[in-house]
Amino acid sequence: MSVIECRNLSKKFFGGKTALNNLTVSIEENKITGLIGRNGAGKTTLLKIIAGFLKESSGEVTVFSERPYNSLKVSANSIFIDDQMTYTPALQLYDLLIEADRFYPNFNMTLAKGLFEYFAFDPKYYHKRLSKGQKSTFNAIIGIAARCPLTIFDEPTTGMDEGVRKDFYRALLKDYIEFPRTIIISSHHLNEIEDLIEDILLIKDGRTYLHLPITEFKEYAIAIKGKKDTVLDWIKGKEIFYEQYAGVDTMYAVVKNDYTEKEFEKARMAGLEISSVRSNDLCVYLTNKSRGGIDDVFSGSQPV
Amino acid sequence: MSLAEVSLFDTVKKQFLFKVKANIDFYSSLITMQVFGIFFAFAGISYGSTSGWLSVTIHYYSVDAVIAFTVFWGFVTGVTILTKQYTDTDFIFITNRVSSTLSNILFLAATSLLGSVTAMLSKYLLLFASLYIFNEHIVLGDIMSAGDFLFGTAIAFLYVFLSCAVGYLIGTLVQINRIFIILIPALIIGSLILDGIQGRLPFVLKIYEFYFYESSVVLFILKTILTSAFCYIASLVILNRMEVRK
């Protein structure tokens, strides 16, 4: 059963900027989905539409079979965590937890308190005086403890240090195992969340570029390195995601993996090195505007 | 996972209680305004005359200033409660535009009531000061009776609440576009000038008379409640179309 359905979803902002462009996606219940994309790809816009904050310009979007915009049902069953959350300056951190507990029906106060103490928050402190990382940590506590059937984290680890990030992801995973729910995490660092997520949703230019299980994504592409001519010959007709040249005629290419095991044998025999591609790198290649990356900028602008 | 079914009523109730705790800035501004008004009332107008053997000082007190300041506070609060800082706070927790507006109305009503009670009570503070601090003879037919106090509070409440409602509508318009911050005062001043040129009774004055010169209690209640309702409904219709946490 899918919790979120988007069909040809578009969002144009006042002033003409198109954030989403005919995006179609369906997110299934009780899965952790990683939403990956470059800055400006439309991640936050998509999430805010799903959370009911923003209104779609065209297309269709349903969350829990209901249009999310201004829906009380969606609001009651979802939580949206990002680093822009402004809490009332009148309440202290602990009181904010109490308020969250009062609002969200599934809120787990024991867990919230536990995390609150683990991360050494002062109950009498105020949210706006926290550092960026502490703010994110506090928001994350609310996000996890709220146990909303749809939990959305938009760049949840902004400002967190390495240790806290690890703790956060582990806490999220453990609570997810105990209390499965639909979770979407957006990030531009896939390597951070790749073990945590079940599905990856890659968006590029406001559209769904890829949506598949992360295990398949890891085998989605392969890297081939070897003599330029041999490599070129071998990747002919394939979808090339990335290419790079080194030395006199060494070439490195990342292509879509639809080779058979036999073909790999042959390639090895031909002296090509075949390796897997790190998911994070693959994301970068897939979402780049051009195949060459930053180097193209320099090669294209030789001084006259 | 089963979905939580929440009722609008329940959400509004939660949100109202939350606002009572969260929007404490409005209490501070209310007290500041009223204390300011009380000082105004103290300073008041004093008139003195001395002949050879007689010295007379007459000190005029009125809590009208306190009530008027409270009415003004209502307007500002109505506008302020719709600024991004406050609406964003709403949408951290469960809400939609309807529950947000309803809980705002409840909050404004509650604080208006508080404001009108304290405004009317401030008369006793003035009486106290006059009697025990300034040792004055109080010239009065009667100290405000309980009936008058309740009646006056009710009417003051309607004024403050109306002012909140008007502020809320203007706050909504300002949320659509900042231009209204300039446009609304410009329209008012423009109409004043135009009426002045054409020698008519200024439109703004007519509005003032519409409420302040109404001598029938029933009509006054109808006028204020209907106007408030209109403002809130119009705001809700507009707010329903507006995005949040942009």
Place this chain on the structure above:
Amino acid sequence: MSILSFSFPFILIVILAGVWLVVFTVKKYFPAKATHWMLLIYTSVLLLAAVFVLFGIKGTEVVGNKSGDEKGEAVRIQGEIHDAIEQGKMPDIDKKFISAEKSFKLDASVLKIDSDWEGQNPYIVIERSAEIGQQVKVRIYSLTVQEVEGYALTKAINPPNIKMSGNLLLFSKPSFQEFKYAIFGEEFPINQFKYERRDGGGGYSLAEEYVIFVQIPDDLQIDEGDGVYINYLN
């Protein structure tokens, strides 16, 4: 004071107690911030002031009745006095208009009457009487109307002083008096619905007029001073 007015202070005390009770019982849900204390102190001060005023107010501190009657009477008595002077019926005037009364023993055959009240010549009416014996009786009738914002506040005003030294009956201006009045306007939310709108502006006015009535024995001679104007009834 109606029963409602009487019980009003009690209601306020109950409200005050209620506010504090609520605050203390829900304190754990109610983080005490500066604003809350401010609000609490502010409402408490207002309520306490109300209690003090409503319990502590004394009749004398609140002066003034709507002045219509008093003013009317003052006007009426002016007429009456003038009639009485013409008809020689001064003793019949209502006692309540007497603001001062004194009588003196007198052995001399000449009574000197004067006033040191500069700029004001007291109007003195003298009546000779056979029954009075060896004394002088002085009564001061006050026709003064002091008005503040339409309230008549005459009663509080001192009459001229009377002094007898030797055979000199001396009138002098009243002793110094200071009045501090506070006037509380009715709040506009209440005022708005009353037909008789008190727009204020009455301000303060004082119309002083005294008639001094002196009764003397038949055979006493009067030596008129420069500062008085005397009218003999017989």
Place this chain on the structure above:
Amino acid sequence: MAIFHADDTRPIYVQIAEWLETEILNGNFQSNEKVYSQYQLAEMYNINPATAAKGLNLLVEEKILYKKRGLGMFVTESAKELIMEKRRTHVLTRLIRDVVLEARRLNISDNELVEMIKNVQKEEGEE
């Protein structure tokens, strides 16, 4: 699917399957004994339960584990056998491939290579 030989980049579910195989080989799980659930594995490895499930399913496909509905995954009777068989062929194939590739780079003919293998076998036999 172990086509990629750089061990550190192998998918995590493959690593999990292999770890379970080792556990079975070491006798930590006997035949018909219940193994870890996908959730236990997810916690242990800090991964998504679905990924852990994929590792388990890999072993079910290879008949090393079998599923009892509602109860979990259990070790088959032939599990140890199958694992040993798999590792044998797997390791040998890989080694031979490396030998062949290296020989090709050094321009050693197939006959020469076979000769070399025979020599090694002979030496081993003499000892």
